[in-house]
Amino acid sequence: GAVVSQHPSWVICKSGTSVKIECRSLDFQATTMFWYRQFPKQSLMLMATSNEGSKATYEQGVEKDKFLINHASLTLSTLTVTSAHPEDSSFYICSALGTSDHTDTQYFGPGTRLTVL
Amino acid sequence: QKEVEQDPGPLSVPEGAIVSLNCTYSNSAFQYFMWYRQYSRKGPELLMYTYSSGNKEDGRFTAQVDKSSKYISLFIRDSQPSDSATYLCAMRPGRRALTFGSGTRLQVQP
Numbered sequence: 001g002a003v004v005s006q007h008p009s010w011v012i013c014k015s016g017t018s019v020k021i022e023c024r025s026l027d028f029q030a031t032t033m034f035w036y037r038q039f040p041k042q043s044l045m046l047m048a049t050s051n052e053g054s055k056a057t058y059e060q061g062v063e064k065d066k067f068l069i070n071h072a073s074l075t076l077s078t079l080t081v082t083s084a085h086p087e088d089s090s091f092y093i094c095s096a097l098g099t100s101d102h103t104d105t106q107y108f109g110p111g112t113r114l115t116v117l
Numbered sequence: 118q119k120e121v122e123q124d125p126g127p128l129s130v131p132e133g134a135i136v137s138l139n140c141t142y143s144n145s146a147f148q149y150f151m152w153y154r155q156y157s158r159k160g161p162e163l164l165m166y167t168y169s170s171g172n173k174e175d176g177r178f179t180a181q182v183d184k185s186s187k188y189i190s191l192f193i194r195d196s197q198p199s200d201s202a203t204y205l206c207a208m209r210p211g212r213r214a215l216t217f218g219s220g221t222r223l224q225v226q227p
Contacts, residue, residue, distance in 0.1 A: 034215075043217045108162070109160050113158065
């Protein structure tokens with residue numbers, strides 16, 4: 001199956017700092033990428049939909065100025081958590097939707113565990 | 118009411134048992150149905166993908182979709198301890214984000 005990578009796999013930062021998470025589709029082009037957040041023992045909650053070359057669409061309740069998303073190419077999307085606070089500590093997962101052979105399937109990255117002290 | 122309902126479990130079965138996992142949903146626009154497996158602290162891994170109603174089999178896994186009842190199932194035959202994980206159903210109307218169930222934790226006892 002298609003491969004999606006995320007970097008870093010985990011990060012610990014101080015409150016008030018910004019953290020950037022990268023999501024890459026390694027063997028296919030993704031016009032659309034999604035960012036999810038997952039708290040312990042809970043399911044994945046969609047944060048935003050990112051389309052290559054356009055602004056991201058955020059779900060209700062997700063602050064777009066706090067969670068900056070950039071989808072500059074067909075293989076890379078980034079999520080920047082600005083001025084992170086302890087309540088932002090979570091497991092962030094991206095998924096990518098293919099453009100050709102994988103048009104109907106979303107593939108997920110391995111996730112990034114963020115801990116804000 | 119959530120768009121997708123899934124029993125969180127935990128579900129504990131002996132090795133070799135047949136496991137049945139289910140989800141119900143309310144949005145009739147959903148067309149694509151998936152089952153993902155997620156191990157602790159890992160991203161979801163796609164297990165099965167079906168479009169519209171019907172059955173699909175892949176090895177020990179069988180996925181069923183009944184759109185008339187808004188009900189989907191995943192069956193695991195000859196379950197193994199390595200199948201112990203959280204199983205998430207997910208669905209979407211088209212080329213959009215997935216809506217997930219809450220996940221069912223499965224424990225297969227050796």
